[in-house]
Each structure stands twice: as C-alpha cells, then as structure tokens.
Amino acid sequence: MNAKRMDKLATAIIGILVGIVVLILISLIGYILVTGIPHISWHFLTSPSQAFLEGGGIGDQLFNSFYLLILTLLISFPIALGAGIYLFEYAPKNWVTNTIRVAIEVLSSLPSVVVGLFGFLLFVVQFKLGFSILSGAIALTFFNLPLLTRSIENSLAAVPKLQREAGLALGFSRWQTILGVIFPEALPGILTAIILSAGRIFGEAAALIYTAGQSAPMLNYANWNPFSPTSPLNPMRPAETLAVHIWKINSEGIMPDASAVSAGASAVLILAVLIFNFSARWAGNRIYRKVTASK
Amino acid sequence: MKTYSLTENYIHKFDSTKTTIGLATEDLQVFYGDYHAMYDGNLQFPKHAITAMIGASGSGKSTFLRCLNRMNDDIATVQGKIFYQGIDINASNINVYEMRKHVGMVFQRPNPFAKSIFQNIAYPLKKAGIKNKTELKQRVEKSLKQAALWDEVKDDLKRSALALSGGQQQRLCIARALAMNPDVLLLDEPASALDPISTGKLEQALHDLQQQYTIIMVTHSMQQASRISDYTAFFHMGHVIEFDRTENIFTKPHIQATEDYISGNFG
Numbered sequence: 001m002n003a004k005r006m007d008k009l010a011t012a013i014i015g016i017l018v019g020i021v022v023l024i025l026i027s028l029i030g031y032i033l034v035t036g037i038p039h040i041s042w043h044f045l046t047s048p049s050q051a052f053l054e055g056g057g058i059g060d061q062l063f064n065s066f067y068l069l070i071l072t073l074l075i076s077f078p079i080a081l082g083a084g085i086y087l088f089e090y091a092p093k094n095w096v097t098n099t100i101r102v103a104i105e106v107l108s109s110l111p112s113v114v115v116g117l118f119g120f121l122l123f124v125v126q127f128k129l130g131f132s133i134l135s136g137a138i139a140l141t142f143f144n145l146p147l148l149t150r151s152i153e154n155s156l157a158a159v160p161k162l163q164r165e166a167g168l169a170l171g172f173s174r175w176q177t178i179l180g181v182i183f184p185e186a187l188p189g190i191l192t193a194i195i196l197s198a199g200r201i202f203g204e205a206a207a208l209i210y211t212a213g214q215s216a217p218m219l220n221y222a223n224w225n226p227f228s229p230t231s232p233l234n235p236m237r238p239a240e241t242l243a244v245h246i247w248k249i250n251s252e253g254i255m256p257d258a259s260a261v262s263a264g265a266s267a268v269l270i271l272a273v274l275i276f277n278f279s280a281r282w283a284g285n286r287i288y289r290k291v292t293a294s295k
Numbered sequence: 296m297k298t299y300s301l302t303e304n305y306i307h308k309f310d311s312t313k314t315t316i317g318l319a320t321e322d323l324q325v326f327y328g329d330y331h332a333m334y335d336g337n338l339q340f341p342k343h344a345i346t347a348m349i350g351a352s353g354s355g356k357s358t359f360l361r362c363l364n365r366m367n368d369d370i371a372t373v374q375g376k377i378f379y380q381g382i383d384i385n386a387s388n389i390n391v392y393e394m395r396k397h398v399g400m401v402f403q404r405p406n407p408f409a410k411s412i413f414q415n416i417a418y419p420l421k422k423a424g425i426k427n428k429t430e431l432k433q434r435v436e437k438s439l440k441q442a443a444l445w446d447e448v449k450d451d452l453k454r455s456a457l458a459l460s461g462g463q464q465q466r467l468c469i470a471r472a473l474a475m476n477p478d479v480l481l482l483d484e485p486a487s488a489l490d491p492i493s494t495g496k497l498e499q500a501l502h503d504l505q506q507q508y509t510i511i512m513v514t515h516s517m518q519q520a521s522r523i524s525d526y527t528a529f530f531h532m533g534h535v536i537e538f539d540r541t542e543n544i545f546t547k548p549h550i551q552a553t554e555d556y557i558s559g560n561f562g
Contacts, residue, residue, distance in 0.1 A: 162406035166468070169364060169400035170419040170475060171392045180418060185409045290455075 029270060036267025039260045045268070049216060049245065054257045058265050060216045063232055064133070064239035065272075068212060069201050071137040071235065076144045077194060083145075084152030089178055108146030113206040115143045120210035131238040136212025143207050148197045155189030156182060188287040195280035199273040205243035213238030214248050242269050297555070301334075301532060305549035307539045309339050316378075317342040317509025318363060318398070318479050323375035323385075325358050325367065325533075332358050333533045336375065340479075340526075345501060345510040347520035347541065350530030351561065356513045359530065360481050363511065364398040365391050379479070396423060399472035400481040404488050405464030407456035407471070412448050415456045415467055416474045423475065434474050442470035443500040462493020466500060473504070480504070482512035486519065498523050517557065521545050529553045 001009075043057060050056030083104075091097040119139030129135045159182050167177030183190075216239065219232045226233040240248070242265055249255075249262045309316060316339045323336030333355045340346050348356040361367045363377060365384070368391065377385040384394050407415050416435045425431060435452070439445040444466040448459070456467055465485055472480060482501075486494040501510060502523055514520050520527050520541065527544040529537045529552070537544060537553040548554045555561045 160406070162402060162404055163408065165366065165400075165402060166406040166408065166471075169366065169395055169402075170422075170471065171394075171396040172419070172422060173392050176422055180422065181408055 029274075032263075032266050032270050036263040036265075036270075039264030040267060044264055048218070049261070050255055052255055054255060056255060056257075056261055058242060058245060058261070058268065060219050060232075061240055061242045061245040061265070062268065063219070063221075064212070064216065065202055065241040065243070067232065068133055068136050068140065068208070068239065068241055069198055071133060072140040072144060072201050073194065073198065075137055076141040076148055076197075079141070080145055080148035080152055081190075083149045084156060085178060087149070088153045088156040089174070089182075104146045104149055107142070108150065110143075111206075112143055112204055115139055116207035116210045118142070119207065124211060130236065131211065131213030131215070132236045133212055133239045134235045136208045136239065136241075137235070139207045139211040140201050140204060143204060144197050144201055147200070148193060151193035151197070152186075152190055155186040155193060158189055159185045188284045191287065192280045192284035195276050195283065199276035199280075202276065203243050203269060203273055205241070205247045208241055208244050209247070212241060212244070214240050214244055216240040216245075242272075297561075299531060299536070299550075299552035299555075301534045301536075303550060304535060305537045305539065306337060306535065307526075307543075309341060315342040316340065318511070319378045320359075320363070321376040321378065323359065323362060323373065323377065325355070325362060326372040326374075327370070331533065332371065333362075336362075336535055338528060338535060338538055340509055340511050342478075342509050343506060344525040345505050345512065345523055346526040346528065347524035348511065348513045348528045348530060349515075349517060349520050350556070352515075353532075354530040355533040356528075356530040357483055358533075359535075360483055360511060360513050361400075363479070363481055364395050364400050365389075366400065396475045397477050398479040398481065399475055399477035401465070401468050401472055401483070401485050403484045405461055405468055407459070407464050407467050409455070409457055411453050412456050412459070412467060413452040416471050419471060420474055438470040438474035439467075441473050441500070441504060442466040443496055443503070444470055460493070462489045462496060465489060465493070466497060469497075469500065473508075477508070479509040479511065482510065484513050484515055487515060494519070517545075529556060531556070 045057065045062060046059040047055075047057030048060050049058060087097070087100065091100070116139055119135055119142065123129045123135040123138055124131060163181050163185060164177055167181040168174070172180065217237060218230060220230045221232055223231040224233060225231050226235065228234060229237055231237075246262055246265045246269065249258050249265070253262070255261065319339040320336045323333060324331070325333035336359055348360065350356045358367065358371070362373050362385070365373075367373055373385060375385065376383045379394070379398065382389070384398070408418065410418060413435055416438055417431045420431055420434055425434070436445060436449075439448065444463060447463060448454070448467075456464065459467060465488070469480075469482075469485070486497050489497065498519065501512070504510065505525075512524070524541045526538065527541040528535055529544065529548075529550075531552055537548055537550045539549070544553060545557055548557060552561075
C-alpha cells in the first residue's frame with residue numbers, strides 16, 4: 001500500500017472513531033434534553049419538590065445547587081490559586097514539591113463517593129456540622145481543589161517566561177511580577193478553569209449525599225437571616241441539590257410523576273452544565289482577545 | 296574547527312581620568328551547575344557610548360550581559376565583581392530590585408505586557424512610586440519619543456501593546472526601560488526578531504540615545520555592530536578575546552581569532 005492510500009485509510013479510521021464519540025455524546029445529551037425539556041416550566045423551576053404528590057418542582061434544589069456551587073468556589077478558589085502560584089512560581093524542584101504534586105494527583109483521582117464518606121465521617125459526625133451546606137461545600141472543595149489547582153498552574157505556565165523577565169528587569173519583585181504581569185495574562189485561562197470546575201461541582205452527587213444531605217426543608221425566600229433554619233442562606237441547613245435529587249427520585253421516588261420530574265431535572269442539569277461550558281469558552285476567548293488585541 | 300588560544304587576549308583599558316566608565320566587571324565567572332560558562336570577564340563600558348558584544352552562539356555573550364543586572368541570579372552562579380558608580384552590584388547585600396531600575400534591560404524577543412501602550416510604560420512607573428498623573432503622562436511621552444515610537448502611537452495610546460508590530464513592540468520595550476530613568480541600558484540581540492526597516496528605526500533610536508546612556512548590546516550581526524557601536528567586545532567559548540574601539544576590531548584586530556571571526560573564516 002502506498003503512502004497516499006495509507007494516509008487516506010488512517011484519516012478515515014480516525015474520522016470514524018471521532019464519529020463514534022460524537023454520536024454517543026449527542027445521542028446521550030439529545031435523549032436527556034428531548035425527554036426532559038417538555039417538563040420544564042416556570043412552575044417546575046420555581047416551586048418546591050413534592051414527596052408524595054404530583055406536580056412537584058425543583059426550585060429549592062436548583063437554589064441549593066447554585067448556593068453550594070458559590071460557597072464551594074469561595075472556599076476552593078483562593079486555596080487553589082495560592083497553591084497553583086506556589087507550585088508554579090515558588091516551589092523548588094525537590095522531593096517535597098514532588099510529593100505535593102503526587103498528593104494532588106492522588107486526590108484528583110479519588111472517587112467522589114469516597115470524598116463524600118470521608119466528609120461524612122469528619123465534618124458531619126466528628127466536627128458535628130451535621131448534614132449541611134457547609135459540610136457539602138467542604139467535601140466539594142476536596143473534590144474540586146486538585147483539578148482547579150492543576151489548571152491554575154497550567155494557566156500560569158502558559159504565560160511566556162519572557163513576561164516574567166520583563167517584570168523583573170524593570171525592578172519588580174517576584175510577587176509584583178506575578179500580581180501585575182503574570183496574573184492578568186493568565187486570567188482567561190484561570191477563568192475558564194473556574195467555570196469548567198463549576199460544571200463539575202454542579203453535577204456532583206455522590207460526594208454530597210452524605211454531606212449536604214438528601215432532604216430539602218421548607219425554605220422561605222423572604223427570610224434573609226443566615227442563622228434562621230428556614231432561610232435559604234443558612235449554611236448549616238441540610239440541602240439536597242439537583243444532582244442528588246435526581247439520584248433520589250430514581251432510587252426511592254414515590255411521587256406519581258417521578259419519571260417526569262427526573263427527566264426535567266436531568267435536562268435542567270445538563271443545560272446548566274452546557275451553559276457553564278459554553279460561557280467558559282466565550283468568556284475565555286473574549287478576555288483573551290481583549291488582552292492580546294487579536295481579532 | 297580551528298582551536299584558538301583562549302588565554303591570548305587584547306582588552307583595551309581606559310584611562311579613567313579621560314573616560315568615564317558607566318559599568319565595569321572584574322573577574323566575572325559564571326557557572327551553570329558544574330558547567331563553567333564564562334571565564335574572567337574583565338570589561339569596562341564607557342559612559343555615553345554603545346558597546347557591542349559579538350561572538351558565535353554559545354560564546355557566553357548573552358550570559359555575560361544577563362549578569363550585569365543580575366538576571367542570572369536564580370539560574371546560574373555568578374562570581375566576581377560588577378562596579379556601578381563605585382559599588383559592587385554583584386554583592387549579596389545589594390537591593391537587586393532597586394539596582395535594576397538603574398540598569399535597564401531589553402530582551403531578544405519583544406515582551407510588552409498584555410496592557411495598553413500607555414500602561415506598559417506607566418504601570419512600572421506607578422509601581423516605582425510615581426502617582427502623579429501629569430508626571431506619568433510626561434514620562435510616557437518622553438520615553439516614547441526617545442525610543443522613536445511616539446509619532447506612530449501618540450493617537451492611540453489606549454490600544455493594546457500586543458496589537459503593535461514586532462518592531463514597534465521592541466521600541467516600546469526600549470521606551471519602557473528608558474522610562475525608569477536608568478543609566479545603563481542592556482540589550483540582548485534586540486533586532487534579531489525584526490525586519491530590516493524596523494531594525495533601521497531601532498538602530499536610529501539607539502544612536503540618539505547614546506548621548507545619555509551607557510548602552511551595552513549583544514548582537515549577532517557584525518554589520519550592526521560596526522554600524523552603531525563605538526566599542527566592540529569579541530567573545531569566544533566563555534572568554535573575552537578582544538575588546539577595543541569598533542573600528543580597530545573591524546580593521547586591525549590584535550588577535551587571530553577575532554580577525555577570523557570578522558572575516559568569516561571562523562571555525
């Protein structure tokens with residue numbers, strides 16, 4: 001077989017493989033959206049869920065998911081940023097740094113259900129935080145930190161070394177260089193990393209079942225006192241998220257329209273993750289273009 | 296490859312009563328780990344003149360240049376003394392960040408910040424403690440004029456510096472270095488990534504700047520060295536082989552290695 005035909009054959013095989021991947025993805029997402037979207041309505045998105053009756057919504061779960069997401073990012077972003085900056089800019093190349101890296105890698109491959117059970121034992125039981133948003137947010141931080149740290153480190157590494165030298169040669173200290181030169185340039189990448197990790201957090205269920213709990217107590221959205229048990233802002237209340245809700249309906253849901261609620265909730269979840277992903281691309285590109293002035 | 300004696304050298308010494316020296320090195324040695332990259336660098340760089348450093352790739356000229364504002368600090372071990380205004384700036388107790396404001400540097404590839412043209416120059420000034428807006432504007436304008444870039448960018452200072460051409464970016468980097476009011480300007484092959492027209496503008500700018508600064512530049516282009524420099528140092532395998540007035544280096548060099556390099560019979 002000559003080189004040209006070989007090349008055509010290889011291209012065709014690669015094309016078929018890619019096609020399989022795309023087909024699986026599209027049919028999966030398509031199925032979820034097609035079965036779920038007809039059930040989505042304003043009422044569905046805003047009303048509380050029903051345990052036994054028909055017509056329950058996912059309002060509280062949706063709110064819980066977002067609230068948990070924000071709390072998790074508030075905790076994990078500063079830590080991941082500090083860790084990423086340290087690892088890339090300051091860490092000496094020795095066995096301590098290598099150990100940290102290995103630890104991060106191990107942490108990133110930890111099954112989320114293990115993270116959840118660990119969170120259950122440590123925060124819920126040992127620290128007596130109970131099934132709460134806070135326990136959930138800490139567990140999700142464990143789940144999120146390794147990948148976020150890694151992607152922040154990668155974003156910093158993508159800034160050319162010349163930029164560092166430019167800063168240093170102007171009499172900037174290392175910290176000034178990082179803060180004033182490196183960080184702004186790495187920002188599009190860091191932002192993309194945050195939004196993508198938001199998608200992962202949003203869809204996570206296993207780590208939350210034992211930490212944030214599976215119950216959605218009645219919430220009063222007019223109550224903004226974070227210490228009140230009915231306030232949506234109270235971080236010490238149990239909070240079932242959207243992903244956990246879907247899992248629960250499918251494993252023990254006894255409401256008559258369980259499959260409809262599950263389908264609708266799944267579609268909302270997928271849509272939210274899709275929105276996170278596309279906005280990550282959009283925002284990343286936009287900031288990148290703005291910073292680099294490329295068209 | 297011909298082997299040249301590395302100990303045979305000719306280093307022009309200045310009469311310090313007649314020529315003011317902007318920067319001088321004494322027995323400068325550089326090690327990358329075990330590798331000895333630079334031997335006994337003894338050079339004097341006269342004020343208000345351009346000194347070119349030439350030599351083959353790997354001859355140690357860039358390594359030498361980067362020592363002069365301590366950019367090799369975290370990369371290599373640098374021994375020896377570097378005198379600036381009578382002070383050894385290679386000493387460990389020197390405030391490196393303060394020193395670098397006096398010894399500016401421009402790199403081989405243009406590296407403007409991902410900020411506007413104005414901010415590229417104003418931001419480092421602000422970091423250096425200049426808050427007055429009028430003064431910032433004046434310093435930005437002055438340095439852009441010095442770098443012969445003002446006329447090309449004055450109407451659009453808010454534009455991103457990365458939208459400029461390579462030659463403009465490099466002149467912006469020079470302007471940025473000049474805005475800090477340094478005495479010494481180090482340039483590491485500043486024209487190697489530029490086309491001939493941009494190179495011409497850059498050389499013109501450097502020529503105008505030499506009245507006020509001690510300029511030390513590494514170049515791969517011998518034509519460039521002969522066009523714009525007053526003094527030339529020839530490096531070979533980590534040794535300074537010859538240092539003299541540029542016309543002497545190019546017309547009657549003292550060392551065979553220099554002559555061979557200049558005439559293209561090297562190696």
